[in-house]
Amino acid sequence: MGKYVLFASIPAWGHIYPVMAGLTELAARGHRVRCVAATGFAQEVGRSVDVVPYESPMDSARAELADMGNVLSLMLEETRTSYAVLEKLVREERPDVIVSDVLATSGWLLGQAFGIPLVRTWPVFASNSEFSLHQDYESRPDTEESMADFFGAVAGFLAETGVPDVRPEQFFDNEADRNIALFPREMQPRGETFDSRFTFITPCIRPAEESAELGWLRASQPLAVVSLGTVFNEKIGFFRTCLEGIDRLGWHAAAALGDKVTPADVGPVSDRVLLRRSLPMIDSLRHASVAISHGGLTSTIEALAQGVPVLVAPQIGEQHAVADRVEALGLGVRLREPFTAAEVADLIKQVAHDTAMAERLAEFRRKLRGGRGGGEFADAVEAACP
CATH class of the missing domain: 3.40.50.2000 (Glycogen Phosphorylase B;)
Known part of the structure; x- marks a missing residue:
């Protein structure tokens, strides 16, 4: 019954x-x-x-x-x-x-x-x-x-x-x-x-959204996804610096700005950049090569479930704990503030070309989805x- x-x-x-x-x-x-x-x-x-x-x-x-x-x-x-x-x-x-x-x-x-x-x-x-x-x-x-x-x-x-x-x-x-x-x-x-x-x-990973942005995301490779979540997301400088670092590599970027920062605040961007108040996050992560985020546990799990390495820029205590676990497991690195666009570019290259990290990510992805x-x-x- x-x-x-x-x-x-x-x-x-x-x-x-x-x-x-x-x-x-x-x-x-x-x-x-x-x-x-x-x-x-x-x-x-x-x-x-x-x-x-x-x-x-x-x-x-x-x-x-x-x-x-x-x-x-x-x-x-x-x-x-x-x-x-x-x-x-x-x-x-x-x-x-x-x-x-x-x-x-x-x-x-x-x-x-x-x-x-x-x-x-x-x-x-x-x-x-x-x-x-x-x-x-x-x-x-x-x-x-x-x-x-x-x-x-x-x-x-x-x-x-x-x-x-x-x-x-x-x-x-x-x-x-x-x-x-x-x-x-x-x-x-x-x-x-x-x-x-x-x-x-x-983990219960939500399904892909099959969103209107899917075509752009699929064609925009390599892709970095940027987000600060839904609460501590008012840092205009964070988005500008991350997007500049990604641009230095010639990569594409998709950024979820939240409800406190507008595209105009971030400034003019190239056609390699997608700015949204919120992203279809699973669609985005499925086509990403790296994720840059605040380190919310749910968003971090969602990235790792797609085999995506994470650069964690923690804002509050629990996110520092997530950053510590990500580094301890070898699934990403901490982005320590204040940081420069050059440092963002260097860390992206570091995780994108780390073959040992890629193997750990693949194994952890199987655990998260198996x-x-x-x-x-x-x-x-x-x-x-x-």
């Missing part, structure tokens, strides 16, 4: 794309899958599963996330808003299991409040007693005063919701007995220390169902 699976995440494609194949597989197996999704994400997510849209404060205030000092307050407002939506759904019909993104604290709280089995998903590096992404790669400018204010606000929220036996500090350290890491164990720092509560799966990611995800969720 099919189960009722309720999924909660935050409004970030890097947290949603990696689970979509798994949720789709659960639905194909006869389970009822509902996903609470911010309004801007609901249409695309709704192509695969039943969606309950809501107005997300994090989605509407996306520009504020670029200032790390705003993250805690936005996260709390996101939790407060999504918890209200989730609680209403649970009171209407109790799910058999909650699947909750690691940053969707509302999902974890709901499991605690109603005694519902919970599976946590990790599209970012997982944490245990041996490794903590926040402690080992600290990003936020927290002070004792700011944390005291934040935990006071969390305590007020917990009192409003009436969740029993939950301390404000558990807003971060909310352990789950079942966890799905959406990437191979080899990518995880201190991966050997994670016990049976953590299932590392073959499993049954959606099936492994669905197996792990089914194992948590009563």
Whole structure:
């Protein structure tokens, strides 16, 4: 008999794309899958599963996330808003299991409040007693005063919701007995220390878009893909320098500028350059010889799944962790700021002509694509169902 699976995440494609194949597989197996999704994400997510849209404060205030000092307050407002939506759904019909993104604290709280089995998903590096992404790669400018204010606000929220036996500090350290890491164990720092509560799966790589740009991408060789993701992407100088370095080699470039930088900001470019607010990323990576990015874990996995070496220019702590793992595995190099166009050109040549790296990339690509990611995800969720 099919189960009722309720999924909660935050409004970030890097947290949603990696689970979509798994949720789709659960639905194909006869389970009822509902996903609470911010309004801007609901249409695309709704192509695969039943969606309950809501107005997300994090989605509407996306520009504020670029200032790390705003993250805690936005996260709390996101939790407060999504918890209200989730609680209403649970009171209407109790799910058999909650699947909750690691940053969707509302999902974890709901499991605690109603005694519902919970599976946590990790599209970012997982944490245990041996490794903590926040402690080992600290990003936020927290002070004792700011944390005291934040935990006071969390305590007020917990009192409003009436969740029993939950301390404000558990807003971060909310352990789950079942966890799905959406990437191979080899990518995880201190991966050997994670016990049976953590299932590392073959990544769920989204399919190619078959976009209108496909003809240009296919004909534009060699090709470098440039992106800074969707949050910390306001660096005009980054795009200019990368594109100049690529141009020095006579390569083609496809750049995803995001919503803060315009093509006019970057300046005149040749017909070897494709500038877009967002790229059809899988189409682009399938035809790329190198990717230059911020080092988001999802975007890095997507590049490596196509056998593309990465130049990582990390912006925040978790991206520094990704850069460290990429270098440790020999699958790319770190692009250290400040850098020049000449340095970009030299690093591109270095990775493009590194035959040993190419062999490692081919082997890792087989690992990323050789499993049954959606099936492994669905197996792990089914194992948590009563």
